[in-house]
Amino acid sequence: MTTTVMTATARPGTAPAAAPGFEDISRVLADRAPARADLDKPFAPLEAEAHRLLPALAALRHGIGDTPLVPVPSRAGRGRVWLKAEASNTSGSVKSRTAYALLCGAVASAGTPELRLTEYSGGSLAVALAEMCGHLGLDLHLVVPYGVSERLQTALRRQGAQVTVGREGTGFLGSMDEAVRVAEREDRHLLLQHCAAESAAMHREHTGAEIIGQLSGYGVEPVALAAGVGTGGSLAGTALAMAGAWPHCRPVAVFPSEAVYGDERAPDGARRMSGTGGLGHGIRQPLLSAFPEGYFSYTTVAYPQALDAMRHLRREHGISVSGSGAGAWLTASAEVDQGPPGRNAVAVVASRGTIEEWEHAAGI
CATH class of the missing domain: 3.40.50.1100 (Rossmann fold)
Structure with missing residues (x-):
């Protein structure tokens, strides 16, 4: 089955002063929106101070990170997509x-x-x-x-x-x-x-650094990084790290077709890739809009496409991924399949998928 991944037309920008009916969150998002420089602040000193104040936090750290990077063929088989498999974190997700x-x-x-x-x-x-x-x-x-x-x-x-x-x-x-x-x-x-710049900072210092170390061990230089976007923290931080190692690696934000970035429509409960999506009323994720226009490419994947890709990856490669992970794989595949054969890209896989997603996948 051929899967088409559509490019969204929304561009980065600032959140409106107040979305109708959602004045409280509009106000707080505007008040606490991070500046671009905030995303570059080091995470390690903040982490050390938190450990000093609450030593039990340090014990939790051991179950987080150092997740595997699993290579699978791209959708058309012209290259490889390396899946950053975040299900091995202690709670089962990124x-x-x-x-x-x-x-x-x-x-x-x-x-x-x-x-x-x-x-x-x-x-x-x-x-x-x-x-x-x-x-x-x-x-x-x-x-x-x-x-x-x-x-x-x-x-x-x-x-x-x-x-x-x-x-x-x-x-x-x-x-x-x-x-x-x-x-x-x-x-x-x-x-x-x-608005949590510390989340992006942790992904920069840990998730991104892990990927760099893992791919460098194989002598691989990726052409793209794809990740489904909820807040954008994992994409923002990981992209910043990987840009330092591979300046030409293109970061791609993956949104559901049902709720694109900066969606002007009112929010609804339509089925979509779990953990992703535009917020509605034109509000844009502050962690992404902190970057200059053009830093990220924006792509959408429809829920049926994601479900089909989930089934394909499990059936053909024995790996269970979330809908957003499947969408990231499709997007990374599009990046490598449109160029010369043998190229590589990275897709962040948030989890193995929810019970509900797999029930929906079984029904298509």
């Missing part, structure tokens, strides 16, 4: 890195481990945060989008997290908006993953 970075940033900036936290998530980050905060004894209130499975909500509560569900019909943006109100009403620190 969001282990994000959760750890967020907690290090919160503890270090507050100067104390005595924190009451809140955050929004539709899945993997919620799982990682709930596990880590349960281990650390931190008070966590999570806000999930309307329609999130009871299975996930029950799992989060079992870890000791409070769980609130966003308003019906407001999509992921609704959970973000509600998290702002929870933080202000309950005097909690809002982690705000979409």
